[in-house]
Amino acid sequence: MNSAGSAFTNLSWVDLIFLGEAAIRTLQISIVSIFFGTVIGIILGWMLAAGNVFVRIAVSSILDVFRSVPLIIQLILFDSFVSIAGYPMPAFWSGTIVLSVYCAALVAMVARAGIEAVSPNLRRAARSLGMGYWQDLRYIVWPVGLRAVFPSWIGVALSVLKDSALVSAIGYLELMRASQILTTKTQESFKIMLLIGLFYFLMSYPISKAGEFVEKKWQS
Amino acid sequence: MIEVKQLHKKYGELHVLKGIDLSVKKGEVVCVIGASGSGKSTLLYCINGLETIQKGEVLIDGISVHDKNTDLNKLRQNVGMVFQQWNSFPHLTALENVALSPRVVKKMSKIEAQEIAKKQLIHVGLEDKLNVYPSALSGGQQQRLAIARALAMEPSYMLFDEVTSALDPELVGEVLDTLRLLAKDGMTMICVTHEMSFARDVADRVAYFHEGLMEEIGPPEQIFGDNPKSEKTKKFLANVK
Ligand SMILES: Nc1ncnc2c1ncn2[C@@H]1O[C@H](COP(=O)(O)OP(=O)(O)O)[C@@H](O)[C@H]1O
Numbered sequence: 276m277n278s279a280g281s282a283f284t285n286l287s288w289v290d291l292i293f294l295g296e297a298a299i300r301t302l303q304i305s306i307v308s309i310f311f312g313t314v315i316g317i318i319l320g321w322m323l324a325a326g327n328v329f330v331r332i333a334v335s336s337i338l339d340v341f342r343s344v345p346l347i348i349q350l351i352l353f354d355s356f357v358s359i360a361g362y363p364m365p366a367f368w369s370g371t372i373v374l375s376v377y378c379a380a381l382v383a384m385v386a387r388a389g390i391e392a393v394s395p396n397l398r399r400a401a402r403s404l405g406m407g408y409w410q411d412l413r414y415i416v417w418p419v420g421l422r423a424v425f426p427s428w429i430g431v432a433l434s435v436l437k438d439s440a441l442v443s444a445i446g447y448l449e450l451m452r453a454s455q456i457l458t459t460k461t462q463e464s465f466k467i468m469l470l471i472g473l474f475y476f477l478m479s480y481p482i483s484k485a486g487e488f489v490e491k492k493w494q495s
Numbered sequence: 496m497i498e499v500k501q502l503h504k505k506y507g508e509l510h511v512l513k514g515i516d517l518s519v520k521k522g523e524v525v526c527v528i529g530a531s532g533s534g535k536s537t538l539l540y541c542i543n544g545l546e547t548i549q550k551g552e553v554l555i556d557g558i559s560v561h562d563k564n565t566d567l568n569k570l571r572q573n574v575g576m577v578f579q580q581w582n583s584f585p586h587l588t589a590l591e592n593v594a595l596s597p598r599v600v601k602k603m604s605k606i607e608a609q610e611i612a613k614k615q616l617i618h619v620g621l622e623d624k625l626n627v628y629p630s631a632l633s634g635g636q637q638q639r640l641a642i643a644r645a646l647a648m649e650p651s652y653m654l655f656d657e658v659t660s661a662l663d664p665e666l667v668g669e670v671l672d673t674l675r676l677l678a679k680d681g682m683t684m685i686c687v688t689h690e691m692s693f694a695r696d697v698a699d700r701v702a703y704f705h706e707g708l709m710e711e712i713g714p715p716e717q718i719f720g721d722n723p724k725s726e727k728t729k730k731f732l733a734n735v736k
């Protein structure tokens with residue numbers, strides 16, 4: 276067997292590349308889901324903060340469902356549902372859709388908190404200068420609210436990255452799934468878990484560091 | 496000219512303004528005094544359309560503020576307002592605070608807007624703070640920043656709502672001096688204030704508000720003299736002194 280050193284007796288370089296490629300797929304599905312989830316979540320958060328009673332109740336009940344049903348169940352349900360309905364989709368896309376909605380549900384809470392962190396007096400001052408509703412949102416609420424909740428948003432992004440491991444349950448070949456395949460093949464479950472733990476860490480750490488950096492920049 | 500006619504304002508069941516009539520001519524300075532809760536701030540909010548009204552009318556240069564066809568954003572460019580809380584935009588420098596609305600509301604170029612902002616900041620004595628964030632300014636400086644920000648829209652009218660009430664006593668003077676300067680330049684202003692000596696100095700007329708009604712209005716000599724027309728005015732002033 277093509278060995279990668281004594282520590283990984285049963286693991287080859289080919290296996291490591293296999294894991295590396297899977298890690299890239301984890302990043303891909305996470306980034307796409309965080310992107311869509313953030314965009315949708317901000318709109319939902321705005322509806323929660325600014326909508327009338329009916330909008331708020333409707334949106335928050337829907338979000339409650341997505342926040343309380345375990346992600347893995349949502350993934351399997353959605354994936355089977357589209358298959359049964361006759362529109363099977365690649366695991367990447369069904370995974371992305373479910374992860375995006377999950378991310379949106381979390382971001383909506385963060386976005387609402389951000390909007391509510393901007394004092395009504397500040398917004399009145401903006402309006403008194405002739406700014407319209409959208410100008411106030413764009414030039415005052417967005418930057419001021421973002422600074423208030425940016426750390427929470429980073430937290431959401433990190434948890435989506437980690438929870439993307441559950442997409443393995445519907446067969447998408449990301450880091451978690453790759454590790455299961457390798458474990459079956461090599462029987463090196465402990466080493467492989469250590470290795471993918473390291474991979475997740477290497478992906479998360481730069482994000483939280485970048486977050487800290489941006490925060491520091493804003494504080495000065 | 497600002498004309499307020501038989502203005503009624505309610506917050507739910509609470510009847511805050513009970514039929515106010517007031518007109519302010521170009522170049523005039525009207526100071527509004529009265530106990531807390533008498534509806535002074537509400538009056539200002541109704542004048543620039545930040546609050547809806549239940550009855551009556553507010554006209555600014557003949558344009559009805561609460562008519563649903565009125566473009567409030569356009570109208571507010573002509574009616575500046577400064578609040579008790581200075582409400583500096585925390586994420587922008589002093590210069591950016593002032594330049595923001597000329598740029599986004601009046602669609603000026605960045606350079607044009609910053610020129611105007613600089614001019615206004617010099618006017619209120621903040622020329623050495625252009626690139627400073629509000630968190631590094633004192634309350635008095637932030638309030639002057641708020642005045643410059645409102646003036647940058649080049650309004651014909653200015654509304655001041657107790658702009659010195661939240662300031663430490665030693666900072667009140669610098670802000671009042673800025674207002675005096677504005678009054679001297681001929682700005683049309685309505686100033687809600689607790690600073691009686693300021694009102695006496697700069698006001699053409701002083702209005703005394705009591706429980707949602709304008710109890711008395713007249714020149715400072717009448718209100719602050721020995722015999723204001725209303726007993727309530729007299730009593731209020733006796734308590735303030
Ligand atoms: N947004 C609001 N909702 C309900 N009541 C309000 C609101 N704003 C002010 N009020 C009430 O209206 C009355 C007048 O308030 P205000 O105009 O702020 O008085 P002043 O400025 O003279 O102190 C007060 O009783 C106050 O509690």
Ligand SMILES: [Mg+2]
Pocket residue numbers: 535536537656657
């Ligand atoms: Mg008030």
